[in-house]
Amino acid sequence: MLIEFRVSNYRSIQKEQVLSLIANKNKIFKQNTFETNDFTLLKSVVIYGANAAGKSNIIKAISCVKQIVLTSAQTQRGFSLPITPFLLGDEEGKPSEFELSFIAKSPKTDDNIRYRYGFKANKTQILEEWLFAYPNNRMQKWFQRAFDEKEKKYEYEFGSNFLGEKKLWQNSTRENALFLSTAVQLNSEQLKPVFDWFLSKLQVSDVSGFDNSTGVSVDMIEKHKEQFVEYLKVADLDIESVDIKKEKISIENLPAEIPEQVKKDLEGKIIVDIKTIHLKQNGQKVEFDLEKLESDGTQRFFRFLGPIMHILERGKIFIIDELNTSFHPLMTKLIISLFHDPNINKNNAQLIFTTHETSILSDEIFRKDQIYFCEKENKASKLYSMSDFKGLREGIDFEKSYLLGRFGALPNIKEI
Numbered sequence: 001m002l003i004e005f006r007v008s009n010y011r012s013i014q015k016e017q018v019l020s021l022i023a024n025k026n027k028i029f030k031q032n033t034f035e036t037n038d039f040t041l042l043k044s045v046v047i048y049g050a051n052a053a054g055k056s057n058i059i060k061a062i063s064c065v066k067q068i069v070l071t072s073a074q075t076q077r078g079f080s081l082p083i084t085p086f087l088l089g090d091e092e093g094k095p096s097e098f099e100l101s102f103i104a105k106s107p108k109t110d111d112n113i114r115y116r117y118g119f120k121a122n123k124t125q126i127l128e129e130w131l132f133a134y135p136n137n138r139m140q141k142w143f144q145r146a147f148d149e150k151e152k153k154y155e156y157e158f159g160s161n162f163l164g165e166k167k168l169w170q171n172s173t174r175e176n177a178l179f180l181s182t183a184v185q186l187n188s189e190q191l192k193p194v195f196d197w198f199l200s201k202l203q204v205s206d207v208s209g210f211d212n213s214t215g216v217s218v219d220m221i222e223k224h225k226e227q228f229v230e231y232l233k234v235a236d237l238d239i240e241s242v243d244i245k246k247e248k249i250s251i252e253n254l255p256a257e258i259p260e261q262v263k264k265d266l267e268g269k270i271i272v273d274i275k276t277i278h279l280k281q282n283g284q285k286v287e288f289d290l291e292k293l294e295s296d297g298t299q300r301f302f303r304f305l306g307p308i309m310h311i312l313e314r315g316k317i318f319i320i321d322e323l324n325t326s327f328h329p330l331m332t333k334l335i336i337s338l339f340h341d342p343n344i345n346k347n348n349a350q351l352i353f354t355t356h357e358t359s360i361l362s363d364e365i366f367r368k369d370q371i372y373f374c375e376k377e378n379k380a381s382k383l384y385s386m387s388d389f390k391g392l393r394e395g396i397d398f399e400k401s402y403l404l405g406r407f408g409a410l411p412n413i414k415e416i
Contacts, residue, residue: 054381
């Protein structure tokens with residue numbers, strides 16, 4: 001579970017911006033929150049803002065952290081890191097800084113504990129890196145690393161609770177690699193739950209990333225077919241059911257003109273045939289080929305919903321830019337409702353997304369602390385929550401107030 005994300009000096013972000021999933025003490029929509037040992041956390045957060053305000057850069061910053069964590073140990077010496085600093089001030093020569101607080105498995109037990117991990121980096125090297133753990137809500141320093149500009153070397157500090165081949169991992173960590181990534185590659189069991197959280201629990205995407213996800217969808221649909229069909233009905237797609245047929249490719253059934261090597265490559269692979277079931281005007285059932293007869297929107301929703309079910313089942317953090325792209329607002333609302341429903345989201349999956357779709361900006365869907373806005377202030381992105389506005393009465397029309405400019409984060413359109 002994600003608790004908080006902090007970022008500074010990255011793309012359009014100059015000063016530190018904070019995205020917090022810690023719920024305030026408001027009792028409204030308790031089903032939109034869940035309890036941990038240390039905090040009450042939000043199941044979803046939405047970010048609104050004008051084009052070029054920088055809301056997508058919040059998503060890109062989280063994606064950047066994940067990419068560096070997962071790949072830096074394999075990065076060759078001298079290769080650049082995917083860091084872009086704020087370019088409209090004097091920060092260009094300064095490092096970008098990222099920090100995440102999250103809940104993941106303990107290395108010793110199956111219990112979950114809180115971690116705080118972050119680093120400072122420029123395009124050529126990691127300048128600082130740190131990791132703290134909070135078992136039983138008590139802080140333990142596991143490691144800190146900082147580059148000494150005068151001595152041109154790294155200084156390391158290790159806590160007494162951090163075990164393993166520290167000297168080996170330290171000497172093996174290149175300047176453009178994270179100590180976390182390097183130590184896990186060299187078999188640190190203690191750091192593996194932290195690395196695995198980035199690998200398996202943190203999923204960052206956009207809607208186009210699901211265009212090739214039919215395989216995941218098919219597996220999840222077969223496992224939860226009744227539930228999946230119910231979602232399709234709620235989305236008002238006029239689909240009564242789904243029929244999935246799988247068939248292994250046999251060389252004997254392939255045309256003779258296909259080259260032998262291609263036949264060998266195809267042998268044993270699975271062909272998936274997906275049919276949607278509709279009702280005629282007379283009540284008789286009729287099959288539609290998903291790829292040939294259903295609309296692009298239905299195909300996209302079909303591909304999207306299977307992975308969403310997978311995310312909910314695994315309790316992942318799903319972070320997506322422009323969730324409303326290619327979807328009707330009612331479908332977007334349905335996806336949000338899946339995360340909020342405690343009977344469906346039993347493993348506390350979280351949804352973080354950006355959107356321009358104001359029809360879902362409603363106190364019937366979100367709490368105030370779930371709604372963030374992003375706008376430009378002196379050419380830099382500023383992120384803030386609706387809950388920062390004091391004195392908002394209960395029952396206020398969120399959408400109307402936003403469109404009237406009460407919360408800012410609207411495009412400043414000038415007359416031609």
